[in-house]
Amino acid sequence: MSLLELDHVAASYGPSQALFDISLALDPGEVLALMGRNGMGKSTTIKVICRLLPYHGGRLRLDGRDMANVPSYRAARMGLGLVPEGRRCFGPLTVRENLIAAARPGTWDFATVTALFPRLAEREGQIAASLSGGEQQMLAIGRALMTNPRLLILDEATEGLAPxxxxxxxxAIARLKRDSGLAILVVDKSLAELARIADRGVIIEKGATVWSDGFTALTPEITDRYLGV
Structure with missing residues (x-):
């Protein structure tokens, strides 16, 4: 059974429909790349998965459970860990306070997160607003891991960062895939890096799934048609 399933999901912002026909599946321990040009519905799909936006068509299931009436806080307790676009750390709080704010018991704690990102241990008492963009992104990932999720969702986790x-x-994402057994849904524009870590990919075009396959099947023709500028 898939850990996450979306079957023909549709969703709107008020009267404006944003998703028309989204279908994807993610198995435990798998890394799935969610791809598409800007404005095609990737972040909206993530909002629906995390129950931050209602959907009015199709079906969303997590570990076989229908999620239609599940609020966002219960979705988080069920094992969804989100690293949102733009990081959104708690600026006035210290690194440690950010990490423990939503911590739940499990493998991921302060020691294991700072082993993955040693810079966070060095900045433990520093307020988040004073960190560099890269350090804030490490903190956002660490904060999501501290919830001990079953599915880690990364929305543009490397956008705007230095090479x-x-x-x-x-x-760090490659290490998570290799060592943690987490299922990971990742949105990013770097096809080279996605190809290195993703098992499969899904492409969204105008709010609909238009391609889904193993990453080795992503041909230059498909890339040019759906991902090219």
Missing amino acids: LVRQEIWE
Whole structure:
């Protein structure tokens, strides 16, 4: 059974429909890349998965459970860990306070998170607002891991970061895939890095799933048609 399933999901912002026909599935321990040009519905799909936006068509299931009437806080307790676009750390709180704010018992605690991102241990008492963009992104990932999720969702986790920091984030994601057994849904524009870590990919075009397959099947023709500028 898939951990996460979306079958022909549709969703709107008020009268404006944003998703028309989204279908995808993610198995335990799998890394799935969610791709598409800007404005095609990737972040909206993530909002629906995390129950931050209602959907009015299709079906969303987590571990076989229908999620239609599940509020966002219960979705988080069921094992969804979100690293949102733009990081959104708690600026006035310290690094440690950010990490423990939503912590739940499990493998991921302050020691294991700071082993993945040693810079967070060095900045433990520093307020989040004073961190660099890369350090804030590490903190956002660490905060999501501290909830001990079953599914980690990364929405543009390397956007706007310096190349060396981007590489550090990608290496951490690769370690999570190799060592943690987490299912990971990742949105990013770097096809080269996605190809290195993702098992499969899904492409969204105008609010609908238009391609879904193993990453080795992503041909230049498909890339040019759906992901090119």
